[in-house]
Amino acid sequence: MSFRFVTRSTFLRPQVVSRSIRSFPSRSYSNASSPSQSSIRTTGILSVGVLASAYALYAYETSQSSDSTVGKSLNEVYGSKFDINIRGSRGVQSYEFIRKSEEEVETLLKEHESGMKTVGRRGNPVVRWDTNWVGSNEPCEDRFASNIIPRNSDQPGKDLMLFSIIDGHAGDATSKLLEKTLHPVLSVALAGLQAGYLPSEKVAGCKSWSEKLNPVTWMYSKVGASWNSDNVIRTIQHAYTELDDHICQSPIKLLSTLNKPSNPSEYPTPRQTLVALAQPAASGACAITTFVDAENEDLYVALAGDCRAVAGWQSPDGSWRCDSLTEDQMGENPKEVERMQKEHPASERDTVIKGGRVQGGLQPTRAFGDAVYKWTTAQGNAIADAFREESDKPRAIRPWNFTPPYVTARPEVTYRKLKNDKGDKLKFVIMATDGLWDRLTSEESVLLMASYLSHPTHSDIQKTELPRLYPLNPPIEERPYPVQELPQPTDSSWAYEGDTNAATHLIRNSLAGANKKNRAELLSLNGKVSRWMRDDVTCTVIFFDDADKTS
Structure with missing residues (x-):
């Protein structure tokens, strides 16, 4: 099985962001450690890859500055000043911004578009995918990756495909590492399953990875193990957890090097190496992966954290169904609370x-990194001391850290066949970080994409009208957490402005829908106000069609 990159997994630059008529509090995480620009740290993050192969319910008001926009045309409004008034525990603070022009807004919305417009591989049900991101943190902490893995088969196009969205927090060190390593690790694990290697239930550490990479091990392992959905799910879960084990435990294994006699000429020093390698463990990242097995017509979605994936299915009569493929894993989810208490x-x-x-600190209950929730108190304090010795700010060990780990990277994996006996057709899967889902419901995203397929360029559609134009059938299964209104229309409209990238269409509508003035204000904010008002958002839309139609 070979591995071929076909899209960009980009390093994300900071951008300015957001406010909206319909405002949602951004999901805040634990405080980030101070970023470092040293080359030692960069080398350390890459080394981990080799080893692995505040928001406090702010209320806000807005007001115009003395240059009131009353009676002005939209073009005159652009370039004027506007104020954001944040009401917090210390009273109301006012922040002034310059409203961006429509051209500047469009640049921000479209400058990071990517994807593949035509896959062109017969037998592959994925015909296209679109990705886009708009940042809020500085730098943006989101990452993504999309890859085709040609499968060893007599029939061309019977590919494996991997799509991941990675939502970093408390810094971008973890997401940067996962951008480069998550898909290679999954590819190696799936190659091992195809060769007959079955993952163990227990994460075994570096030794198991060296065995997995050794073809001799495969030769003498459980040859004849079948490629089936249960084993694929186990393999994906094992790959996630074992990668996280390397991220979090590699710094711990280096603690003993600090006790050795120091060599004044040594560079980097053992402590510098440890701190560099500990960066992806100190930060954290949620991750979601969609895995398409074209040969077996299977779809798998793995989630560790609070990203989300939804599928749009179209019935023979033209109606639509929203299939929520994941359940947000966070401290507000009763199922996650029960699991952790047990x-x-x-x-x-x-x-x-x-x-x-x-x-009391971290909102997602599953994530890569976030090692302060996984290390013992003694280990966490030793790592923190090393950070301080290097003049770097560590994340504090948690106060009730009696029986770690409290956070896991073990994903829940949803399995679907690409075809069902009712004749429904899978048309698309939407994957996104919580920055999108803070502002759109799962059902709204499916309606927006269903209508986009009919007319990407169209006059604005009232939110109350869209469900009537594109009826949604009831879900087949119980709706997972969070169960939201179906949908949430208000006295406003959705925008259809001819976006050639479907992810841009969704991001555009998450930023105040068709209200261009509010969209401009949302994209004119910067600094801490931007982060208070909304999160980084990254979205990938994967389009499907009958495999025999693909050429």
């Missing part, structure tokens, strides 16, 4: 989840 002693029942967050 995994820890009864004495920690009130502290494993506190105020809807892991130990």
Whole structure:
């Protein structure tokens, strides 16, 4: 099985962002450690790859400056000043910004578009995919990756395909690493399954990876193990958790090097190496991966965190169905609260989840990195001391860290066949970070994409009208958390402005829909106000069609 990159997995630059008529509090995470620009750290992050192969319910008001926009045309409004008034625990603070022009807004919306417009591989049901991102953090902490993996088969086009969205927090070190390593690790694991290697239930560390990379091991392993959905799910889960084990445990294994006699001429020093390698462990990242097995007509979606994937299915009568493929894994989800309480002693029942967050700090309950929730107190303090010795700010060890780990990278994996016996056709899968889902419901995203397929350029459509134009059938399965209104229309409209990139269409509508003035204001904010008002957003839309139609 060969591995071929076909799209960009880009390093994301910071951008300015957002406010909207319909405002949602951004999901905040633990405080980030201070970023470093040293080459040692960059080398350390890459080394981990080799080893692996505040928001406090702010209320806000807006007002215009003395140059009132009343009576002015939209073009006159652009370039004028506007104020954002943030009401927090210390009272109201006012921030002034310059509203960007329509041309500047369009540049921000479209400058990071990517994807593949025509896959062109007969037998592959994926015919196209679109990706885009708009940042809020500085730098943006999101990453993504998309890859075709040609399969060893007599029939060309029976590919494996991997699409991932990575939502970093407390810095971008973890997401930067996963951008480069998650798909190679999954590819190696799936190649091992195809060769007959079955993953163990227990994450075994570096030794198991060296065995997995050794063809001799495959030769003498469980040859004859079948490629089936259960084994594929186990393989994906094992790859996620084992990669995270390397990220979080590699710095711990280097602690012993700090006790060796120092050599004044040594560069980098053992402590510098440890701190560099600890960066992806100190930060964190949620991740979601869609895996398409063209040969077996299978779809898998793995999630660790609070990203989300939804599928749009079209029935023979033309109606649509929203299929929520994931369930947000966060401290507000009763299922995750119950799971975590069962995994820890009864004495920690009130502290494993506190105020809807892991130990009162982290909102997602599953993530790569976030090692302060996985290390023991002694390990965390030793790593923190090393950071301070290098004049770097560590993330503080958690206060009730009695029986770690409290956060896991083990994903839940959803399995679907690409065809069903009702004749429904899978038309698209939408994957996005929570920055999109803070502002759109799952059902709204499916309606927006269904209507986009009919007319990407169209006059604005009232939000109350769209469900009537594109009826949604009831879901086949119970709707996963969070169950939201179906959908959430207000006295406003959706925009159809001819976007050639479907992800841009969704991001555009998440930024105040068809209200261009508010969209401009959302994209004119910067600094901490931007992050208070909305999150980084990254979105990939994968389009499907009958495999025999692909040429």
